[in-house]
Amino acid sequence: MSKTLPKEFVALLQQSLPLSEASAIVDCIDKIPNVSIRLNRHKIDGINQLEPSVILKPIIHCKDGFLLSRRISFTGDPGFHAGGYYVQEANSMVIGHVAEELLKILPKGIVALDLCGAPGGKSTHISSVLRDGDLLVANETIASRCNVLLENLCKWGLANHIVTTSSAQNLGKLRGLFHLVLADMPCSGEGMFRKNPTAINEWSIGNVQLCSERQQRITHDIWPSIAQGGYLVYSTCTFNKKENEDNIHGLRDSLHAKTVRLAIPKEWNVLETEPGMYRMMPHQTDGEGFFFSILQKTQEQKCVLQKKISIHIPKQLPEFLTQGHLGYEEKGALMLIKNGLWFQHHPHLPAFLPHVKQIGINAGFFNKKNWKPHSEYDLMVNKLDHYPSISVDTETALRYYKREFLPIKTTLKGGVGLRWKGLSLGTVNALTHGLNNLWPMSWRILNQSLKPDTLLL
Numbered sequence: 001m002s003k004t005l006p007k008e009f010v011a012l013l014q015q016s017l018p019l020s021e022a023s024a025i026v027d028c029i030d031k032i033p034n035v036s037i038r039l040n041r042h043k044i045d046g047i048n049q050l051e052p053s054v055i056l057k058p059i060i061h062c063k064d065g066f067l068l069s070r071r072i073s074f075t076g077d078p079g080f081h082a083g084g085y086y087v088q089e090a091n092s093m094v095i096g097h098v099a100e101e102l103l104k105i106l107p108k109g110i111v112a113l114d115l116c117g118a119p120g121g122k123s124t125h126i127s128s129v130l131r132d133g134d135l136l137v138a139n140e141t142i143a144s145r146c147n148v149l150l151e152n153l154c155k156w157g158l159a160n161h162i163v164t165t166s167s168a169q170n171l172g173k174l175r176g177l178f179h180l181v182l183a184d185m186p187c188s189g190e191g192m193f194r195k196n197p198t199a200i201n202e203w204s205i206g207n208v209q210l211c212s213e214r215q216q217r218i219t220h221d222i223w224p225s226i227a228q229g230g231y232l233v234y235s236t237c238t239f240n241k242k243e244n245e246d247n248i249h250g251l252r253d254s255l256h257a258k259t260v261r262l263a264i265p266k267e268w269n270v271l272e273t274e275p276g277m278y279r280m281m282p283h284q285t286d287g288e289g290f291f292f293s294i295l296q297k298t299q300e301q302k303c304v305l306q307k308k309i310s311i312h313i314p315k316q317l318p319e320f321l322t323q324g325h326l327g328y329e330e331k332g333a334l335m336l337i338k339n340g341l342w343f344q345h346h347p348h349l350p351a352f353l354p355h356v357k358q359i360g361i362n363a364g365f366f367n368k369k370n371w372k373p374h375s376e377y378d379l380m381v382n383k384l385d386h387y388p389s390i391s392v393d394t395e396t397a398l399r400y401y402k403r404e405f406l407p408i409k410t411t412l413k414g415g416v417g418l419r420w421k422g423l424s425l426g427t428v429n430a431l432t433h434g435l436n437n438l439w440p441m442s443w444r445i446l447n448q449s450l451k452p453d454t455l456l457l
Helices: 007-016 019-028 091-103 121-129 143-156 198-202 205-225 245-255 341-345 394-401
Strands: 035-039 055-058 065-068 085-087 111-114 135-139 161-164 178-184 226-236 271-274 277-280 290-296 325-330 333-338 356-359 361-367 370-373 389-391 414-420 423-431 434-437
Touching: 007 019, 007 205, 035 091, 035 121, 085 121, 091 121, 091 178, 091 226, 091 290, 111 121, 121 135, 121 143, 121 178, 143 161, 143 356, 178 205, 205 226, 205 245, 226 245, 245 290, 325 356, 333 356, 370 414, 370 423, 394 414, 394 423
Parallel strands: 111 135, 111 178, 135 161, 178 226, 389 414
Antiparallel strands: 035 065, 035 085, 055 065, 161 356, 226 290, 271 277, 277 290, 325 333, 333 361, 361 370, 414 423, 423 434
8 A cells, every 4th residue: 555655645744753653654554444433322321232243342542432343234223323323433532532621621501613513423422521501513514514414413312402504704703602612624634544545546735735724714714703711622634744733833823822731541542742732643543543632712702692683582392392401493393402501601592603504403393283203302312202102123123214114003193203222213103004204304224225234232
């Protein structure tokens, strides 16, 4: 593989890192990358529920992360579709630890932002580590990628999120709103060469320069939205210094920011190249190339928000949707989002956010005075099961996710939840001759010849 790497890339790598590290990375690119998952502890307790033959070992820097001994057909696993786990690159899971450390010193009831959220790995992770009363705004600038972000957050089931599809420039107008911003920057992707070989052909010195400039522009655009004392977690999956350390130096000076150092266990093999600048190398860790640094805002910044013309106003919820949530009406459906301190701080927040895609999860709607629960509600954790449920086997679960009609006769009528190995799968409408499928059409499995393959015991 090293013979096919661009000479300019190897030269830049040698300029960015000690020669021994650069050589080890070049050799490592030829190896097969690991496959890793992160459990949703709100739905799956732990490793005791997973098939031992598929689990290789835990990921040292993420308590919910595991390396797999082989790649299963995730599309053939109902546990994957039900939000029981997320398939995520191992080293990027360190961001969950970073967020947890910062949350220890941040005030309660914050609003966090995942600026470049799709497809949802870091967003679902941050959703899991946020405290009760905190809120996540998960944003994806590219509208076509926003749907998968929304899907993964809804499947994750915590309902402590609002999804937007906006630019950093527009979000930057929300002055002083966010105490924590995650910015996994669009980059030249050098750290993913062995996982995505096509990235090698797309690499060039010119592209590195363009990425560096774009990263600086994005950071400057979003910076006004960060509260005084708040943090921006800057990360890339690339090796060169231009997009990493050099950018942090420039941003720190131009923004009058401070880099923050973390106490990271030595056994994690995280390399601190300069104070507050961290690299994870594929030859020293179980994942791909990853860089991160934390910038803290030191300048005075008051929270100043401007309302949009279209205002989202909370509405009274039906009693069976439980306390602890807020309701918003969108396109005739009732959206449900976790209530908390964030709402006391910013009671009209959805009205200020630009280009809101969806607030929380879709709870359902009334149909002829009967409540029809949405599948997104059935996937929510800590919900009140105000409707009956039916247990199904693996093959039936996959037929459900293909959005087929299920010829299962029951005495039940109306909204029913499906259950598989203790997991909520989604909802159906029970009729006399079977179960009418209510799984969202855009989420359905298209592979009709798919065979079951599951991580769960």
